[in-house]
Amino acid sequence: DTAVSQTPKYLVTQMGNDKSIKCEQNLGHDTMYWYKQDSKKFLKIMFSYNNKELIINETVPNRFSPKSPDKAHLNLHINSLELGDSAVYFCASSHSATSDTQYFGPGTRLTVL
Amino acid sequence: SQQGEEDPQALSIQEGENATMNCSYKTSINNLQWYRQNSGRGLVHLILIRSNEREKHSGRLRVTLDTSKKSSSLLITASRAADTASYFCATEGSGSRLTFGEGTQLTVNP
Numbered sequence: 106d107t108a109v110s111q112t113p114k115y116l117v118t119q120m121g122n123d124k125s126i127k128c129e130q131n132l133g134h135d136t137m138y139w140y141k142q143d144s145k146k147f148l149k150i151m152f153s154y155n156n157k158e159l160i161i162n163e164t165v166p167n168r169f170s171p172k173s174p175d176k177a178h179l180n181l182h183i184n185s186l187e188l189g190d191s192a193v194y195f196c197a198s199s200h201s202a203t204s205d206t207q208y209f210g211p212g213t214r215l216t217v218l
Numbered sequence: 219s220q221q222g223e224e225d226p227q228a229l230s231i232q233e234g235e236n237a238t239m240n241c242s243y244k245t246s247i248n249n250l251q252w253y254r255q256n257s258g259r260g261l262v263h264l265i266l267i268r269s270n271e272r273e274k275h276s277g278r279l280r281v282t283l284d285t286s287k288k289s290s291s292l293l294i295t296a297s298r299a300a301d302t303a304s305y306f307c308a309t310e311g312s313g314s315r316l317t318f319g320e321g322t323q324l325t326v327n328p
Contacts, residue, residue, distance in 0.1 A: 109260075140318075146304060148261070148318040161315055195260055206251070207316065209260035 109210035117216045125182045128196030137179035138197040155202045230325040237294040239322040241307030255304045297326045
């Protein structure tokens, strides 16, 4: 009965590889997000989708491409991984895109070697 | 500096004491939210206070908001060891995006 789930929990890969992280929410929410948390615990929004449409696209390298096949899923694909991509990536969802509590997934720790 | 800066960066107290964390921000907001993050886990929403509210309570939590000073505080009363976590404030401004601060690491010693 997990509300927001992410897979995998840990991801270790070599520089230059392409990888994907998947996120699913069973809360019936319309809006989903991807955040990146760096080693200093600073959390920064990357993307947001509302009803499968991109509504927030922060200054993120275009090697990062989100995909929302339906409003319960928001996946993150990363091409040509770099050392600086190492971080914890969190997916979140909210009922709507405005003034609402966000529910976070458990995170995916990505380590690029 | 970042929107939503927490102060202090780290706080260590004894069980039973109160813990106060502060958050300052720079631009106008729709609401301010506080989240908790246990080590190795995702963030958990604690409380949301809207820009027209001054104080809100939830159990042992008390949040204040002073929009004239662009600051908020989170008070945890009668702290417990289980309250040990990082606490983040997040502001929602225009564009409906949350901007998180760098967090306060709270350690409650038994």
